[in-house]
Amino acid sequence: MIEVTSLSKRFGETLAVDNLSFRVEPARVTGFLGPNGAGKTTTMRSVLGLVRPTSGSATVLGRPFRNLDEPARRVGAVLEATAFHPGRSGRNHLRVLATEAGIPGERVEEVLALVELTDAGKRRAGGYSLGMRQRLALAAALLGDPDVLVLDEPANGLDPAGVRWLRDLLRQLAERGRTIFVSSHILSEVEVIADEIVIIHDGKFVASGTTQELVARASGGVRVRSPDVARLRELLAARGAQVADADGSLLVSGMPQEAIGELAAANGVVLHELATERASLEQAFFELTEGKA
């Protein structure tokens, strides 16, 4: 479990994290969302004891990271895909970390097999593709078979098959009771992968809840196609609906589909299409963060 309480971090003039509080529960995959520069990485690094909070606290399994016994067996993390000496082979990179953590050498082979890098393990890591680097970073995080995984943009650079593989792996780990905390800017990915989501913006808490909850909070909108777009827009606006142009059709929010149809019929406006758009996390995300910008 991860618990962030009134966490603030100031770098010089910049307040990167501003009085942030949330919890990440075990046996769940929790997505961590926010635009670039929202403070996700700083928050994660505070959780991992790499960044010292200006005020507030971040604990893992009930303790500050720096007070954990054998932290490599408690917490694994991926922070940057390219976090290895390029002249060292993938296998040797893991051997170094295993030696530091007092983890037996056989475990290196296990995690190499798990991330499908057994054959590439003897090659210089500097020659790895981005996808291979991500998998090597993930192997390092899994080395101690930790209870908590903290992953900063782990899907970056993975091909679609790799993303699916990552999703399945994280799901399995969550089912085995692990706490998984994943940041990503790929919203559609988080929507599929995460059970819970924490959204931040400008270092501040915006929203949290289950993925379904947050999606439900987003108004999906209704797509309307009509040969008389201009007239329809006036009618809708007069009724207080929000209208946006979307490739020649209108995207209407704040009014149900039926009401739009009735309004059009009552005013003799021809409709070519009238369809409710499924709300996506992406919409939820933009709606939630826009107000804060």
Next chain:
Amino acid sequence: MRLLRAELLKLRTTPRTVVGLILPLLAIVVLGAVGNITGDHDASTVVGDILEVVGFASVIALILGVLIVTWEFRHNTIAGTFMVEPRRERVLGAKTAAAMLTGALLAVIAVALALSIAYVWIGGDPGVSFDVSGRAARLVAAAALWGAIGVGVGAIVRGQALAIVLSFIWILIVEPLVVGLYDTVGRYLPGQVLDELAGGAGGDNAHIATGAAVALSFAYVAAIVGVGAALTVRRDVT
């Protein structure tokens, strides 16, 4: 102990870097030794002159010490290291020990090479008028301490190129300048003191007693590594 083993493993698993540092050392020792022997030499001092070249091992030890710290920042591995061992002062301690061991080993190799060339080329005992093993021990100790200083400087500066450049500016420009202008102060600067410990150049009148040189050398190393460790513990890893 496992941290020290890991540091030594880091060195062993980056063959290009390490070979790239050892080869120039061996080349300079060979060239220096051969140059001394083939030039006009006095049989009684030639071994001392050849050992003088081994002082270059200290330069390599310094660079290696800097690299042991700075490449972790350069390649983003420092976060991983500190997550495995959040007590960062221990990590720095292991790095210092690894740099000292490696520096000493480099000096031992250089001494062995230099002496082999000397004795084989000259053939038998050239009639040495000084304590060869004592001199060798001083060179090895100095290289070990330079390795530790490299770790301290690397931890303070963090940038690889900057740390190495600053070290050389200090050794090649700042210290000689101070020594030239204010010798009474200059002789107590770190480079001069460690040179004295290594049984250095000699000839000038800037010497300080060996005991004082040893004490000051260790004090400098402790201070530089101590500052590096204090900063490392307090700084954010971003």
